[in-house]
Amino acid sequence: MTNSLNLAPSATITLSPYQNLSQHLKQLRLSHILTHWESIEHQALQEQWSYSRFLLTLCELESIQRHDLRLRRALTEAQLPTAKSFSNFDFDHCPQFNPAPLMQLADDTAWLERAGNCLIFGPSGVGKTHLAAGLACHMVELGMRAKFFEANALVQD
Secondary structure, three states: OOOOOOOOOOOOOOOOOOHHHHHHHHHHHOHHHHHHHHHHHHHHHHHHHHHHHHHHHHHHHHHHHHHHHHHHHHHHHHOOOOOHHHHHHHHHHHHOOHHHHHHHHHHOHHHHHHOOOOOOOOOOOOOOHHHHHHHHHHHOOOOOOOOOHHHHHHHOO
């Protein structure tokens, strides 16, 4: 086995614990911990953190970075129109629209797990694309997968 972990001291090359740690972090692909562990260690020493708090902080940093990368990748794959979300939709623009049913769909992924559909109908210019993109973006943020198609492109496919 060529990549086995050998914890015994090496007779040929002696690495410092810091060098050895860096090598292991690279091998385990813990890039965010690799980048930040020294500054976090300095803070931990200054503030007299426990070992578990130090380790927890490093793991939280890695977890947050991985979540953010996964979210960015999923949003890129979804091919959503840019700058369209619920937060920047002007619901006053269409006063006859009741947003409650749409917000209910946004709060619960069960309809997607049942392979349900959400169809949005209305006249041109009322914000159907904006709302659909906002819903899809919210679903991606909840860990679901989405793919945006304009109706004419979907019909042509």
